[in-house]
Amino acid sequence: MxxxxxxxxxxxxxxxxxxxxxxxxxAGEVLNYAWLDTPETRQRLLDYDDxxxxxxxxxxxxxxxxxxxxxxxxxxxxxNAVVQGRVNFPRRQVSLVFKINDLSFSGLAGLxxxxxxxxxxxxxxxxxxxxxxxxxxxxxxxxxxxxAGFAFGNLMLLNFPFYLGLEAETGSTLTRWLxxxxxxxxLPVVVYSASDYWKAAWRGLKRGWxxxxxxxxxxxxxxxxxxxxxxxxxxxxxxxxxxxxxxxxLLIGRWFQQRTYEAxxxxxxxxxxxxxxxxxxxxxxxxxVPIDELALGERILIRHxxxxxxxxxxxKGQGLIDYAFVTGExxxxxxxxxxxxxxxxxxxxxxxxxxxxxxxxxxxLTSLWNDDTFAKAPAQGLAxxxxxxxxxxxxxxxxxxxxxxxxxxxxxxGRAVEAFTAVLIVACPCALALSAPFTLxxxxxxxxxxxxxxxxDAAMERLSQINRLVFDKTGTxxxxxxxxxxxxxxxxxxxxxxxxxxxxxxxxxPGSRQLADMLPQPHGQATLKEFEEVPGRGIRGMVGTHRILxxxxxxxxxxxxxxLPSSTEKSDRKSAQTLVAMDGVFVGTYFxxxxxxxxxxxxxxxxxxxxxLSILSGDGDHQRxxxxxxxxxxxxxxxxxxxxAKLDHIRRLQAGGARVAMIGDGLNDAGALKxxxxxxxxxxxxxxxxxxxxxxLDGEALPLLPRFLDLARRSRTIILLCxxxxxxxxxxxxxxxxxxxxxxxxxxxxxxxxxxxxxALAVGLTHLAARRCGLxxxxxxxxxx
Amino acid sequence: MNxxxxxxxxxxxxxxxxLAAFLWATRTGQFEDTFSPSLRVLGDDEMNPENQxxxx
Numbered sequence: 001m002x003x004x005x006x007x008x009x010x011x012x013x014x015x016x017x018x019x020x021x022x023x024x025x026x027a028g029e030v031l032n033y034a035w036l037d038t039p040e041t042r043q044r045l046l047d048y049d050d051x052x053x054x055x056x057x058x059x060x061x062x063x064x065x066x067x068x069x070x071x072x073x074x075x076x077x078x079x080n081a082v083v084q085g086r087v088n089f090p091r092r093q094v095s096l097v098f099k100i101n102d103l104s105f106s107g108l109a110g111l112x113x114x115x116x117x118x119x120x121x122x123x124x125x126x127x128x129x130x131x132x133x134x135x136x137x138x139x140x141x142x143x144x145x146x147x148a149g150f151a152f153g154n155l156m157l158l159n160f161p162f163y164l165g166l167e168a169e170t171g172s173t174l175t176r177w178l179x180x181x182x183x184x185x186x187l188p189v190v191v192y193s194a195s196d197y198w199k200a201a202w203r204g205l206k207r208g209w210x211x212x213x214x215x216x217x218x219x220x221x222x223x224x225x226x227x228x229x230x231x232x233x234x235x236x237x238x239x240x241x242x243x244x245x246x247x248x249x250l251l252i253g254r255w256f257q258q259r260t261y262e263a264x265x266x267x268x269x270x271x272x273x274x275x276x277x278x279x280x281x282x283x284x285x286x287x288x289v290p291i292d293e294l295a296l297g298e299r300i301l302i303r304h305x306x307x308x309x310x311x312x313x314x315x316k317g318q319g320l321i322d323y324a325f326v327t328g329e330x331x332x333x334x335x336x337x338x339x340x341x342x343x344x345x346x347x348x349x350x351x352x353x354x355x356x357x358x359x360x361x362x363x364x365l366t367s368l369w370n371d372d373t374f375a376k377a378p379a380q381g382l383a384x385x386x387x388x389x390x391x392x393x394x395x396x397x398x399x400x401x402x403x404x405x406x407x408x409x410x411x412x413x414g415r416a417v418e419a420f421t422a423v424l425i426v427a428c429p430c431a432l433a434l435s436a437p438f439t440l441x442x443x444x445x446x447x448x449x450x451x452x453x454x455x456x457d458a459a460m461e462r463l464s465q466i467n468r469l470v471f472d473k474t475g476t477x478x479x480x481x482x483x484x485x486x487x488x489x490x491x492x493x494x495x496x497x498x499x500x501x502x503x504x505x506x507x508x509x510p511g512s513r514q515l516a517d518m519l520p521q522p523h524g525q526a527t528l529k530e531f532e533e534v535p536g537r538g539i540r541g542m543v544g545t546h547r548i549l550x551x552x553x554x555x556x557x558x559x560x561x562x563x564l565p566s567s568t569e570k571s572d573r574k575s576a577q578t579l580v581a582m583d584g585v586f587v588g589t590y591f592x593x594x595x596x597x598x599x600x601x602x603x604x605x606x607x608x609x610x611x612x613l614s615i616l617s618g619d620g621d622h623q624r625x626x627x628x629x630x631x632x633x634x635x636x637x638x639x640x641x642x643x644x645a646k647l648d649h650i651r652r653l654q655a656g657g658a659r660v661a662m663i664g665d666g667l668n669d670a671g672a673l674k675x676x677x678x679x680x681x682x683x684x685x686x687x688x689x690x691x692x693x694x695x696x697l698d699g700e701a702l703p704l705l706p707r708f709l710d711l712a713r714r715s716r717t718i719i720l721l722c723x724x725x726x727x728x729x730x731x732x733x734x735x736x737x738x739x740x741x742x743x744x745x746x747x748x749x750x751x752x753x754x755x756x757x758x759x760a761l762a763v764g765l766t767h768l769a770a771r772r773c774g775l776x777x778x779x780x781x782x783x784x785x
Numbered sequence: 786m787n788x789x790x791x792x793x794x795x796x797x798x799x800x801x802x803x804l805a806a807f808l809w810a811t812r813t814g815q816f817e818d819t820f821s822p823s824l825r826v827l828g829d830d831e832m833n834p835e836n837q838x839x840x841x
């Protein structure tokens with residue numbers, strides 16, 4: 001127990017820092033970390049390892065508070081072999097130095113697991129190590145910012161005499177000297193601090209685009225040249241302080257943007273899904289090896305539910321491969337011995353033995369997730385509005401600046417350069433480009449608090465344009481919980497129930513999951529052999545000497561089960577039935593009454609006026625009446641649909657002009673989720689979703705759907721509003737700047753001020769909208785364990 | 786006013802030294818994580834009599 005462990009080592013202080021009642025994690029199933037001690041894994045995951053001392057950075061998803069930081073950095077008090085610990089809280093990482101000859105890597109992982117901080121050792125960690133290597137981006141920005149700030153401050157200092165109008169007194173040598181020093185200070189700013197802008201402008205111009213950076217670099221260039229001219233000819237002091245200030249404020253704006261994006265980014269890393277190890281079969285037996293180790297010709301074992309790590313050819317076993325992640329089609333494909341099994345598929349049958357025909361390419365697996373087949377068409381409307389704005393903005397600004405400069409030159413006011421550069425600098429496209437990301441990012445964050453996790457900005461935008469909702473029935477509208485489940489038949493002994501549980505646990509089907517949930521835990525010793533699952537029909541397996549069948553009536557019939565009750569008795573029951581047979585004889589039936597989620601009726605009532613509604617189901621229509629009471633008699637309901645038929649239904653709706661959001665549980669709906677404009681995957685436990693979905697919704701949060709959609713629509717309005725503000729600011733700024741009376745420093749300050757205002761407006765209005773939609777208070781469901 | 790350039794040179798020198806220190810700190814990753822130290826402050830070392838004064 002966690003408390004005993006902490007108390008033993010005098011770390012009761014942990015509880016002083018944590019409020020009582022915060023769940024201290026129970027050590028769940030004991031995970032096997034033994035594979036961490038293999039030399040190859042050590043080499044890959046440990047930052048440093050000399051056999052005596054080792055250093056490792058581990059990702060701990062359950063790190064959530066100051067007490068966790070406190071505890072993890074005092075790990076040395078719990079186990080002597082830990083030398084030092086340092087936590088990076090925003091990244092949820094701990095960096096540990098430990099004596100690896102006293103405490104093995106697996107022992108360390110086990111210790112963390114015991115304390116409730118099970119390390120996340122999936123592939124995400126490997127890919128994030130390469131991400132860490134590029135974290136210096138933030139450092140580069142900080143360095144540039146430092147140089148710009150340094151130069152800015154010192155340039156203002158050097159220009160002090162000129163501010164006070166003291167040139168005449170100080171004499172020309174000092175003036176010349178100060179001018180030279182100013183130039184020397186300004187050069188690093190232009191060359192180094194502003195380098196990102198030069199590069200971006202050049203890249204854009206090479207392709208013939210007038211990117212947003214072009215006016216900025218033109219402004220910088222103009223300021224520099226004019227100032228240099230003035231200093232060399234002694235006609236003035238130049239604008240180098242404004243130049244440095246301009247770059248400084250630009251970089252600050254960029255820094256803020258970066259930090260906000262980091263906070264808003266979609267954390268769920270899909271690469272975390274893939275298993276990192278596979279079971280290799282060799283003469284010496286079975287061993288667990290990292291998938292990179294798998295060589296051509298080696299044999300591996302693929303268990304039910306496991307992902308195929310590389311292209312293989314099937315040697316032994318009945319293959320039923322689900323390629324939902326590769327093709328989006330979730331109908332399992334049957335494979336026989338001699339057939340190819342491609343990487344990324346998931347075995348849904350029993351045990352397989354396969355031979356590697358192509359080495360693992362982890363990049364391939366990762367690319368499956370980012371594959372274009374999962375990318376949806378870019379959103380109409382808003383995204384293009386931002387793009388359009390960017391495209392005409394720059395030429396307009398250049399024209400305006402040129403006009404202003406030319407007019408002043410023609411009128412001989414002597415302020416041509418001031419006007420030209422001021423217009424270039426004051427026009428700020430940043431706000432136009434920021435409205436959408438900030439609004440959508442904030443909205444996504446709010447939705448995330450209420451358990452709807454959107455994939456990205458583009459998905460948010462599409463969500464705001466939906467006009468038709470399609471619901472799946474099983475698992476979405478109905479619970480997959482065993483409440484009210486009943487059993488009829490011969491009483492089962494404990495071992496028999498455990499045997500049933502063992503078979504049921506091997507399947508991912510909701511019916512099996514429900515059954516497994518209500519049965520007692522399987523006995524550790526018993527093993528399951530000859531497992532087979534036919535989707536939609538049933539499962540079978542051998543436990544010890546008993547043959548067990550679980551499934552539909554037809555399933556048991558096909559296995560010639562004796563003593564099956566006649567079908568008429570049960571057909572008028574409204575519950576889903578699962579029949580069980582042992583050793584060829586029918587034993588009993590489990591009834592799972594449909595448990596609808598709470599709050600559905602109000603949800604449908606609020607949705608009906610604004611959206612077209614449909615319900616699709618793979619089941620028969622025995623629950624039609626109940627659904628009609630819930631959702632209204634006029635709702636469009638279709639039953640007995642295969643996954644492919646669901647997809648076709650969505651296509652038909654889209655052909656009729658609807659923009660569809662599909663809400664399903666991801667198991668049988670992968671194709672339909674992909675086809676819809678927005679695919680929302682409803683889960684009870686994260687991990688059962690498909691990458692074709694755009695959002696993940698916690699089952700308990702489903703009744704809040706009307707409010708979510710409301711927020712999505714309002715955020716669209718907010719974006720337009722913010723863009724309007726930005727345009728107004730620009731018009732005002734350019735008009736004043738063109739008179740040539742606006743000092744470059746003021747322009748430089750106005751630019752980030754406008755960005756900050758628009759960003760603040762976007763965020764503030766979104767929060768206000770959330771309040772109006774009824775999403776203001778913290779959610780009332782219990783914290784997820 | 787001959788002293789003025791000398792003074793300015795010295796002050797610029799000093800400022801440059803600070804800039805160098807800032808760049809060094811950035812390069813050695815001291816600005817990587819600006820949030821965790823705020824959490825570390827909350828912990829109480831007195832609770833553990835055997836704990837040495839905390840590292841850096």
